[in-house]
Structures are given as structure tokens and as C-alpha cells.
Amino acid sequence: MGPLPGRALRWRLLSRFPLTAGFALTLAILAVSWGAILVRLCQAPSLVIAFYRLGLATVILIPFALATGGRRSILPAGPSLALVAASGFLLAVHFGTWITSLSYTTVASSVVLVSTQPLFSAFFSGLFLGEKAPPRLYAGVALALAGTAVIAGGDLALSPARLKGDFLALVGAAAASGYFIIGRRLREEMRFFGYLVLVYGFSALFLGAAAAASGENILRVSRGDIFWLFLMAAGPTAVGHGCFNWAVRKLQVFYVNLAAFGEPILASFYAFLLLGETLGASLWAGGALVFAGILLALPRQARSVPAG
Numbered sequence: 001m002g003p004l005p006g007r008a009l010r011w012r013l014l015s016r017f018p019l020t021a022g023f024a025l026t027l028a029i030l031a032v033s034w035g036a037i038l039v040r041l042c043q044a045p046s047l048v049i050a051f052y053r054l055g056l057a058t059v060i061l062i063p064f065a066l067a068t069g070g071r072r073s074i075l076p077a078g079p080s081l082a083l084v085a086a087s088g089f090l091l092a093v094h095f096g097t098w099i100t101s102l103s104y105t106t107v108a109s110s111v112v113l114v115s116t117q118p119l120f121s122a123f124f125s126g127l128f129l130g131e132k133a134p135p136r137l138y139a140g141v142a143l144a145l146a147g148t149a150v151i152a153g154g155d156l157a158l159s160p161a162r163l164k165g166d167f168l169a170l171v172g173a174a175a176a177s178g179y180f181i182i183g184r185r186l187r188e189e190m191r192f193f194g195y196l197v198l199v200y201g202f203s204a205l206f207l208g209a210a211a212a213a214s215g216e217n218i219l220r221v222s223r224g225d226i227f228w229l230f231l232m233a234a235g236p237t238a239v240g241h242g243c244f245n246w247a248v249r250k251l252q253v254f255y256v257n258l259a260a261f262g263e264p265i266l267a268s269f270y271a272f273l274l275l276g277e278t279l280g281a282s283l284w285a286g287g288a289l290v291f292a293g294i295l296l297a298l299p300r301q302a303r304s305v306p307a308g
Contacts, residue, residue: 024243025256031240033266036107038232039099040275042225046103047211048218049229050095055204056233058197061242065193080189081198087182088202090175096207098172104165107271108283109155112148112264112290113169119145120177121256140296147289151264154282180248180256196242264290 042049094114101110118141152166179199186195211218221229248256265287271277 024247024250028240028243028247029262029266031243032236033111033263033270035232035236035240036102036111036267037270037274038228038236039102040107040271041228042232044221044225044229045211045214045216046100047096047207047214048216048221049225049232050092050099051204051207051211051218052221052226052229053095053099053232053237054091054200054207056230057237057241058200058204060234060238061193061197061200065191065197068191068193080186083182083186084190084195084198085202087179087186088199089206090179090182091199091203092206092210093175094172094179095203096172096210097168097175101165101168101172104168105162106155106277107275108264108268108277108279109152109162110165110169111267112151112286113166114172114176115264116145116148116170116173117177117180120174121180124177124181136296140293142293143296144290144293147286147291147293148264149286150282150289151286154280154286180244183245183248192246196238196245200237262291 039046039049044052098110098114101114118137156162156166183195183199190198208218244256268277268279268283268287272279
């Protein structure tokens with residue numbers, strides 16, 4: 001057998017270092033926790049930020065999709081394409097509402113409330129995937145949600161106007177849970193990078209249309225914003241959400257979403273250091289409840305789903 005082509009050799013070398021679900025979730029949390037900070041550093045309108053975040057991530061991931069599956073991995077037909085479009089729409093709703101929420105409330109409240117995805121996932125995954133969450137997980141979710149209520153309540157006491165941001169973050173959480181559930185549904189039908197390219201591409205199209213409909217000019221973006229948007233696309237989106245999508249093909253949806261509860265604490269800490277946002281007593285108390293919920297709900301060895 002002759003030498004492998006360069007592209008095939010690179011991917012065979014990468015395959016020698018398998019990615020575990022636990023490592024993927026850790027990497028995902030570390031990456032996505034920077035998303036809110038990078039949004040705050042951008043001056044562009046919320047929908048424009050969301051459009052570029054998904055659009056640039058699509059461009060970044062296209063070479064990976066071509067290297068691992070060729071053009072066919074990016075061009076599915078029939079029901080799969082419709083489901084990918086639906087997933088892209090839900091992802092667009094998630095980013096559109098969540099990024100907009102950061103214009104009305106603090107980073108801490110926004111990321112905490114958008115991380116309530118497990119509550120929605122436990123319901124939707126049982127309804128559409130037949131995955132039954134054990135009582136231990138519901139108890140952990142309840143404890144973690146109590147923590148989010150403490151944090152959001154402390155923020156609300158400062159300004160009742162922040163309720164709009166809180167509501168938008170919750171809508172983003174519900175949309176994200178549907179997006180991950182569809183990703184699980186398609187895990188056996190599509191290659192990983194091909195799915196990401198398509199779902200991010202559809203999401204960017206929906207967000208671009210929404211931005212145009214609201215009167216925003218998606219071409220009017222400053223050079224400084226382009227830098228932050230590229231970092232947002234490469235880190236929180238391509239790496240962060242990419243790892244979440246990889247993990248959701250190995251673990252049940254609500255376990256993946258529950259692990260994301262680590263994001264609010266990191267994002268709030270970054271906001272304190274870089275943006276000067278105050279870390280009040282409610283954040284410390286609520287954060288303790290959130291982490292206690294994670295420890296209670298996650299089993300010592302998370303159950304996996306059958307490999308596709």
C-alpha cells in the first residue's frame with residue numbers, strides 16, 4: 001500500500017487521539033463561556049452579531065467537512081435536509097434572542113437563564129426521543145434552577161426593566177434544547193462536520209434575513225467588530241458548540257445541557273474581571289446551588305447512547 005495522501009494522513013493521525021465525551025464537554029464549556037464577553041465587546045446590532053457568528057463559523061468548518069466526508073457530507077437530501085433546516089432555524093432563534101438579551105440585562109443573568117436548557121431538554125427529549133430522565137436528574141435540575149432564580153432575582157431587584165432580557169434568554173434556552181434534540185435525531189444519518197456546516201449555514205441565512213427585515217445593514221461592520229466576531233465564531237461557536245454537538249451524539253441530551261450549567265459561573269467571573277460587572281451575594285449563593293445541582297444530577301459514569 002502506497003503512502004496516504006496528505007489530507008487522509010492528517011485525519012488518520014487525529015483519529016489516534018479519540019475525543020471523550022467528558023473532555024468534549026469541558027472544552028465546550030471553556031469555549032462558550034467567552035461568548036457573552038465577546039458579544040459585549042462588539043458594537044454591531046444583536047442580529048448582525050448573530051449572523052456573523054454563525055456565518056463565519058460555517059466558513060471555518062467547511063474545510064473540515066470536505067476533509068472528512070467530501071461534498072456529499074454537506075449536501076444531504078430529503079427529510080434530513082428539512083430537519084437540518086429546522087435545526088438551523090432553532091439555532092437562529094437561540095442566538096438571536098440570547099444575544100439580544102445581553103442588551104437588556106447583565107452577563108450573569110443572561111447566561112444563567114439561557115443555561116436552563118436541561119429543563120426543556122428533559123421534557124422534549126422524552127417527548128421526541130423517548131429518553132426518560134431519572135429522578136436524580138430532575139432533583140439536580142430543580143436545585144440548579146433554584147440557583148438560577150437566586151441569581152436572576154438579585155439582578156431583577158436592581159432594575160425591573162431587565163425582565164425583557166430575562167425572558168429573551170429563556171426563549172433562547174428553549175430553542176437551544178430543540179436544536180440539540182434534532183442533532184441527536186440526525187447523528188446516524190449525517191457526518192459530524194457536514195451537519196455543523198449545514199446547520200450553521202441555515203442559521204446564518206435565517207439570521208441575515210431577520211436582520212435585513214429589521215432594517216439592519218449586515219455589511220456595515222467595523223474592523224474592530226470583525227476581529228471580535230471572528231474570535232466568537234472560532235471559539236464559542238466552532239469549538240464550543242461543535243463539542244456540545246459531538247457530545248450530544250454520545251450522551252443523552254439533558255446530561256449535555258446540564259453540564260452547560262458551568263458556563264454562567266465562568267462567564268460571570270470574566271464579566272467581573274473584564275467588564276467591571278459586580279459579583280453580588282446572590283451570584284455566589286446561586287452559583288453554589290447551581291454547582292450542587294450539577295454534582296447531584298450527573299451520575300459517576302454518564303450513560304451513553306448507542307453509537308451510530
